[in-house]
Amino acid sequence: MSAPDQLGAVLAAGGPGLATGLDLAERRLSAVAAGHGDVLATHAGGTLAAGGKRLRPLLVFLCGGRDEPDGRLIAAAAAVELLHMATLVHDDVLDQASLRRGNPTVFATAGRDAATATGDFLFSRAFAQLADTGDAAAVRALSVASSALARGELMQRADAWAGDVTVERYLARCGLKTGSLFAASCTLGAVLGGQGAKSEGALADFGERIGLAFQVLDDVLDVSGPVERTGKQRGTDLLDGTVTLPLILARQRDEALARADLRSVADPRDAETLCDRIAATGALDDAREHALTHVAAAKSSLDGIDLSPWQRTALELVADGVVERYA
Numbered sequence: 001m002s003a004p005d006q007l008g009a010v011l012a013a014g015g016p017g018l019a020t021g022l023d024l025a026e027r028r029l030s031a032v033a034a035g036h037g038d039v040l041a042t043h044a045g046g047t048l049a050a051g052g053k054r055l056r057p058l059l060v061f062l063c064g065g066r067d068e069p070d071g072r073l074i075a076a077a078a079a080v081e082l083l084h085m086a087t088l089v090h091d092d093v094l095d096q097a098s099l100r101r102g103n104p105t106v107f108a109t110a111g112r113d114a115a116t117a118t119g120d121f122l123f124s125r126a127f128a129q130l131a132d133t134g135d136a137a138a139v140r141a142l143s144v145a146s147s148a149l150a151r152g153e154l155m156q157r158a159d160a161w162a163g164d165v166t167v168e169r170y171l172a173r174c175g176l177k178t179g180s181l182f183a184a185s186c187t188l189g190a191v192l193g194g195q196g197a198k199s200e201g202a203l204a205d206f207g208e209r210i211g212l213a214f215q216v217l218d219d220v221l222d223v224s225g226p227v228e229r230t231g232k233q234r235g236t237d238l239l240d241g242t243v244t245l246p247l248i249l250a251r252q253r254d255e256a257l258a259r260a261d262l263r264s265v266a267d268p269r270d271a272e273t274l275c276d277r278i279a280a281t282g283a284l285d286d287a288r289e290h291a292l293t294h295v296a297a298a299k300s301s302l303d304g305i306d307l308s309p310w311q312r313t314a315l316e317l318v319a320d321g322v323v324e325r326y327a
Helices: 003-014 016-034 038-049 055-064 071-095 106-110 112-131 136-158 167-192 197-224 236-240 245-253 255-259 268-280 283-300 309-324
Strands: none
Touching: 003 016, 003 055, 003 309, 016 038, 016 055, 016 071, 016 112, 038 071, 038 106, 038 112, 055 071, 055 167, 055 197, 055 309, 071 106, 071 112, 071 136, 071 167, 106 112, 112 136, 136 167, 167 197, 167 245, 197 236, 197 245, 197 268, 197 283, 197 309, 236 268, 245 255, 245 268, 245 283, 268 283, 283 309
16 A cells, blocks of 8 residues: 555544644644744745655544544644654754755755754754643653654764674664654653553554654665655665664675675765665565564554544554555
């Protein structure tokens, strides 16, 4: 099932209130981007217009469990997307990336200083959204996630070009860099939707698990996906020295790869060649299977909590969609 079809199925399961909530969150994001001067409006608005799956806002609404959009859930949905956008802009600065989702990055068009300031602005606006809810637990959840994101980035930088990164360390990094914000999205929805402590914990675990699956598949697509599909050059992670699961698994199967120094990957052609060698080992299929185990675990975490039938159906569709984008 294609991404638009998958989203359509989720929206159908969630009913008209879900689509309305997502639309209102999108309007709030646009207002934030446009409301602080022309320069920031240009850079933040461009980041917003680049699109994205809006998975994190979607999870806020699904875990909130409300039939109609609620003002506090709308604020939380905008907050998680603003924090996510901030991390992308900052990542592009660190990676000196020229493309993001097929569009020029703020770093490429306006330089390091403007991109850093844009990311800082988006970060601050995320917490401003949650402050408006008056819920300390919600602010705390996003704060924990933002701290985890920073720790994950530091871990990734420490592991750059390393030849001894284990699967366990890779997953720990992914849990911090990606799983934490997915978990926070689910937590915010559950807290502000009044789902109760048991549901909050289970839904946070669901979010973390699909976040891990999402990151694993993102790393698979970096090796296998063409630029017109992924919005970035194939092998971008390899050029940055980022050690991902496909490379870790391929190194276990190919002794020459295990000995290879990532610093020798100097240009896109070298990256393409290395991607082909990784794929030839069968590591991509093994990585996809790894992601599927996290999707299954995510679904299992929903057992035993009080969810409406439409909530469970929609959440399971989201979990399946994370992996189906690889097909």
